[in-house]
Amino acid sequence: MNIKLNQFFWAVALTLFTMSCSETEPERPLGEYETGILIMNEGAFGSNDGEVYHFDPITGELKADIFEAENQRPFAGLLEDVVLHEERLYLVANTGKVEIVNAGDFRSLGAVSGDLDQPRSIAVVGKKLFISDYGPYDSDFNTPASYIAVVDGLNGGVVKTKIPVSSKPEDLFAYGKYVLVAGSDEGKVEIIDTEKETIFKTLEVPGRPIQFFEMRGDLWIYSIGADEIFFQSFHLDNFTKKIQTGFPIPDATGRIAFGNEDLIYISTSSGWPDYNDAISKFSLYDSRLDINYLSGTGIYGIGYDKNNDKLLLAFSKGFQGNGEVMIYDKNANLQNTLTVGRGPSGFFFY
Template structure:
């Protein structure tokens, strides 16, 4: 999962509600899923049984398969990402579709179900959807025809055009009328003019750029590079590199969570044949760094709860049945665990 989720703290949301409303503005009641924790379960290859669970943070009630419950049909795909933009929640399946739902009750608002191959994530800009897609595999299982699919309606519909980009695009992020694309296989950041739906700039980087994140008013790029992790920031007035910082964190995956102070919790994995997994800690604004902050095996997703300062880490359990979630405190002490769906890979804290 490229699980690109800008996590907004509940405290900030409460302050916004209290001070943004006036006597003349009636409050819109929150839906059942407008608070709590959404848990993304990728599903298993071949079964296409990806789904979303909801955890009530107050009662600890866990609801399974909330998409199917709301729409009387299964999600029927491998869930790659969840993106919340403009009061709409986009469920991206790398089996070739995007479902658009009301985030409060998960009822369907629309979809993109045709002319996609292996979508990874999306962003909304200029009234359009921009969907990163690996494109089809060729005979050698390479992806030479990767693209960004453009849909001229934020509720879905037909793909209007495909913008060719470097192989295996992952995360996207909007800035003004522009969309930045993380090209993971060729080490590129590609910039699209969203109004024109045209590629206008390419920035060369090292490593395997996977995700963007925002901190201290800047956009950063997370790029694992074997024995090190590289973080980039950008001059957004002319789309050039501003800073390049190398950290001695080996085997970083593309999955991480970040707290409100810039402390990152990064999933690491040695891969085959050892499969030694862990969580590295990195303070991007300070000096703290711990490449082996927490260790184990089978880790598949991670998230950070900004209200309780807890770290949620998932275990796929080898896709042999359902996965589990373990909750850690800021010292890495296990507090509780519970069973979720197949291949849990990320979270959205609301």
């Protein structure tokens, strides 16, 4: 899945705090990896060779395998998500661990390993980590024992609690003392009280909810159905549903990116045997809709560089060797092609 947006309420609060202190406290200089773009390479199943690349869109410099380069050991996992909280990056591997690095130099600060099964994403509230996890597969490859793992300490440690949730939790969103959970298998948004470490409320939403995002001051969740996609927003003062809308876009995947001018980009795929992949472009606020904005084969990740107004598509190349990232301008003209790691699947933009 895509790399997460920062929790916007906390980001606003942090910005205000930083502004209030700017007269007395000098700004911390940015580290080597706190500018540009991080490219997430998932890696191949069995090889567990996920890694992160760093790309500077100004100079064009591409640095490979920065976790291994800075820590003198391979990442050794399938990289599922990257989440930033303050000066820490949480690298979530769906092979059962979370690595925590300093955002500036990518050097290890700690980890969560052991007692995780298939982690998907992470949220931070206070000094606690909340990790969505599919849990183990049963004999029919279902995940009836999905959970949110709770860890005390921003630099990781042991799992102290597992909060049972609906099957296949994906994205998480922290708001105040609560964490919202996208329950993709059962069409639910479950809200956890992080102090009590229990589910406070459950909302039914259409489709399979995948990812939270903020737009125009509202919190939304993106869900996919068989022949259409859905967007649901929420009232955060009482955790009720606000606006629901949808688009008749079939074969949507969970890949989504957010461009300038309120534009949203999603990937679609016909799957085996044709693998006709495409990018649709649209807005929640007007009638703009282009179902076949771009097309290709093997699109595995998508992102938008708002600073430079560029759309980035990641191509897995069948997980046979290195993948590629293709960079397009806002008129869908190809500008650059990068050779990256195995199974590129997402991006983090500074």
